[in-house]
Amino acid sequence: MAGMELLSDQGFRTDGRKPNELRRIRFKKGVFKQADGSAYLEQGNTKVLAAVYGPHEIRGSKGKALHDKLLINCQYSMATFSTQDRKRRPRGDRKSQEMTMHLKQTFNAVVLTELFPKVQLDIYVEVLQSDGGNYCASVNAATLALIDAGIPMKDYVIACSGSFVKDTPIVDINHLEESTAGAEIIVAVLPRFDQIVFIEMNSRLHEDHLSRVMDQVMNGCKDIFNILNQQVKDELCKKAAIDKLVDAG
């Protein structure tokens, strides 16, 4: 590692976080008017927009329709200015195709697809600024967009990443940590059911360390879930209060 200490002797990471500390999460649901649901989410410097269209009639050839459940269609795209070095095109490359597939699989596991046979749901994710954890931010933003669109889901899906540095597991890793640390673990879970719907690990990690990292990442997911759920509930309470006025009137 070229002169870069990912974890200082005092136990702080390069951006000043503690090993188990998340980046600041901020979000807003309903940023767009025309989509059925939308959300904007920031995890530190990673910024993502997600939009949901549908469920609606199958677009294009009707042959794609599934007779017994909803067809989920995803597109993952990165703004050409989102990365440190400019991207030549926003999508179509191998990496974003793979990401598109991962998103599709993740959300197929949680949306109650059997309720909507023969129709289609579009989930579009646009990364505006990338600083590590693109998949995680995309999943979390898309979850919020689905909630905004009122799409029935089994639970939230929350994704979080983690790594292992200097014998210490770290969570919610940023771009620098992604590119210099050894292994990276990405997990998407259904927080209330403790079910894992997606897991990816690249690079090598000793078996003994894996469970330690996993524990931290699962905790990270829980923390993210709490943050998201609290704000979603607050907004609903506000709306309930407004409706009460009307019902009374």
Next chain:
Amino acid sequence: MADVDLSEPEKVYILHSVQENLREDGRGCEDFRHMEVETGLISNTNGSARVRLASTDVLVGIKVQLTPVDPKKPNVGRIEFFLDCSANATPAFEGRGGEGLASEITAMLTRSYSCFSAIDYTSLCLLPGQQCWLLYIDILLLECGGNLFDAVSIAVKAALFNLRIPNVTMTKDEGGIELDVSDDPFDFKRLDVSGAPVIVTVNKIGHQHVVDASEKEEACSLAKVMLGITEKGTVTAMKKEGSGSLDSESISEMIESAKNVGIELNKCLLNILKEEEAKIEEPVGFLR
């Protein structure tokens, strides 16, 4: 874009409302919808801006890069426009669905900015005959609510205003001149955008014309005129679009409107950008 297939009576209603100078949403023919601007919200870029015009939403990021000069124009820097129609705006843009629209908008922008007075191209040249800055002006269209060209051009101008080009120190080496780009975020120079144009689109509806047409109004228009207009009222590019034709008097009237609105737009934009500069607040981005 959204639902723009209107019924005959709806079209007639819009036509008459334009005739009456009382549009569907209460605006007059030369009124713009209100607009919100923010700059410097994408920290990965050298300059960025977001413009929201009613429900039309545009995000622009500019990145600068050192590049060899064009041998035919050895004394100037270059700009390059790229526009991506995000599927977030409409499923029709998925995959390559938005490319046609994108190339239309970038073509108009390129023409508007091809005039040397638009920005100071010579200041973008570091070593005449050798190295210059290339500005990648990347535009992301996030939501479509009518009048895309104008909104995009305003966002581009705002992002250029926000642009911070790192300073470069040159040291003479035996092999030639070495360029060293400063990585201090406060060591930068700005670009003079006073000559940069905005695009004003004027739609002909019935016998009248409107600026800043909504999507419904655009669906009722058979011909429009687009002009790149600077703060001084100079025209840097013009184009007529649409399947209808126009007589020369109405073109004269339309470009007159475009000029007046264009001058006002440029003024308002510059004022508000200067106002923003004076504030030291965290960008709100999409959070509000």
Next chain:
Amino acid sequence: MPLFKTFKITQPKEYYEKFLEKDVRPDNRELGEFRPTVLNIGCVTTAEGSSLVKLGNTSVICGIKAEVAEPASDGKKGYLVPNVELPPLCSTNFKPGPPSELAQVLSQNMVDFLTDSKCVRLEDLCIVPGKLVWSLYIDLVCLDFDGNVMDACTLALMAALRNTLLPVVTVDEDSGEITTDVSIHQKLSISKCPVSTSFIIFDKKILLVDPTSEEEDLATGALTIITEGDNLCSIYKPGGTPLTDTQMKTCIDRAFLRGREAERLIEELIDK
């Protein structure tokens, strides 16, 4: 619609047979007769060399743009880059987009034509050995596709090459700086004049020279012979009906005749 037209459309083969029985083609030509050949040179002044060829309706325009480039490893050879374009403009058979298969085949035929006949020595395109050579971009655009584009292309190609004038380019030995002098021009040295002659085989027995587009559609085989003066350069027969020795002999004789005619045509024009 007149009766003969209906016949032609519904039973084109039978329609042709009726004519060929009498040793004449529907356009009044004899079996071994070329369509009127019109050649025009220097018609595009933005190109270093240009020509326009019409074989009946078929027309091909050729433009040569010369650029300078670094030579490949051996250092002395220039580049000849011929490409045949069959744009959607010339026929309903072609769609916009990348070149059709036929266009690719024709382009390759042009490469073979140039290398087989050795009419331009690549060494002659050298400006400074190891440093700078000419690269001639030869683009042949078909404007009207009515058969036998091959012969039209080769004729246009040769005429344009003969018509090419290059500015004088010099390289300063010390600084390596390149200078172009546009006030003086030099011709390409072209020693030879190869000519191609194409035939089709109709109904497995009858040979027709210079086929139209209709005739090409009905052909059961094709044959192209390239001659150069009194020499036979190449014979190209992409499959189809086999030919007997005598038939081949007839074709070769016809090709030599055509070769001399075409050569004379080019010479006359250049001399003017």
Next chain:
Amino acid sequence: MQAGTSSGFAFCLFSATFLFLLSISTYSLDLNKFINMSVDIRLAKSRVVGLDVYHGDDPGNIVTPGDIITADTGFMRGHGTYMSEDCLHSSVAGMVERVNKLVSVRPLKTRYNGEIGDVVIGRIIEVSQKKWRVETHSRMDSILMLSSVNLPGGELRRRSEEDEKMMRNYLKEGDLISAEVQNVMSDGCLSLHTRSLKYGKLGQGTLVKVSPSLVLRRKTHFHNLPVGASIILGNNGYIWICPTEHVEAGETGGYETNLQPVSRSEREAIARLRNCVLALADQNVLLFDTSILYTFEASQKYAVKDILKPEVILEVVDLVQQRLELEGS
């Protein structure tokens, strides 16, 4: 006061406040003559927002996806819920509603889930054999059968093959209709009917789209508002605002539309209503005749086009909420 000279005998019937407010509106109209162009650019930073976070009490019926609503097995599961591990869970974020044994969760925003008897506004998107396909913001296109419409000549007329060929003459692509949900098929597709004089093809006017959950279910969704315009609040979130027609659709069966210019006063009322409806929707306030009328009144001190501005929306809607609260308590 030179009030009411230019517009509207429709207002004569109304209260004094109305008259007073009207004068302001004419005043601002005069002002428009002098400023015939307006460009309004602001900073996103300086936008006023309402309360960002709610600090009131949790009303107790708020759930988010995955929440357990009840472990009691005696309930029937409705929209927005699912069973897992013997517990009734919520599948959307919204408010729990109980009607007898039926438990459902109403999300803030969804596509339209049609119910029999709902009033909807829809747009014809395809004319096919014996039926029209209608876009109603449902998850599937809705169907309007040729047999479910009134044809010119009365209800009892037999439908002939001639009618099938004439279908495009009655309703064609792009046309807007008001209709009632006749049936909900098993896959969620809605079939509509227009067999009542109040339904049918819509003429001149303006369509506004909001979330279906913002439209309050009422006995009637057709209102001739006392401001010179009519409004149809489609249960599907499509809202139609048009001039009040004085002549009922006659023998033409309502397929002929009046293309005469609408008067300026009606136009203004329609434009104001449109902006008011959008303002309410922007602030997530339920839409019904009273809330819309209150907003219309509260907006009077502003020119119609100013109701598009966020700070005006906030102020006006706030006034409406106060008034509703006052009357509710």
Next chain:
Amino acid sequence: MPTDTRRITGPETSRSPYDYCQIEISKEENQNELIKSDKKRKDGRLAAQLRPIFLKANVISQARGSSYIEMGQTKVICAVYGPREVMRREDFSLKGQLTCDFKFTTFSCRQRRQHQQDNQEKDLSVQMLEALEPAVCLHKYPKSQINIYATVLQNDGSALSAAIMCASVALATAGIEMYDLVLASSLGVLNTVLLVDPTLQEEENIANETGKSPQNAGTMTLAFLPSLNQVSAMTSDGQFLFDMINKSMQQCIENCQKLYPVLQQCLVEDVKEKANLTHA
């Protein structure tokens, strides 16, 4: 630049020999002077004078309609195919579709051009379409497509105008129903001088001047329907002071009207020729 596997490719990079021309300074000064002291342009024309036009219809045997135009050294050939049925169901519409494809041949300009359509050519295709569409009775061709292909054989300025007129004649000879013919005219403006039908060199000189001073420096192209008295397309590049736009527009319209008889004449001759053929 992605490598093109379907074409014969030359060396990786090559440059035009004209890039290395030595420009004599005295000459350059003269170059930007568009009007010489005798009030004539470089090619001997007056400022408001059009170049001679040669126009011929029916030049491509395979096309439904075609024509060839020469305006000075600018040479454009154009073919019209169709109306043909639209194959893809999604493209069906009750109104016919018109497409335009504008292409420079590789050797048509001083600098060699690429085989693939570049952005400028795409933009010009769109502008051509804009100019022609208002003149074609597309509602008479439901579910069909009419394709226009224009190829510039040599560009010496005003290529778009030439292509529009050429296509207009080709459409007419193809028997496509039209409301009116389409005429087009280009104009170069420098300071207060209006140069009608500019040559390539004049266009380039003007482009070099844009923005150097707060004066006019630009080019405009306008398409005009003469009997309807309507403008079907209008584009400008470069810098125009506002008042100049109107003046230029009027000048272009005037030029279009001058060209009207030329197109009419060409079509009359074409009809005569066709009549002779059928009689013979």
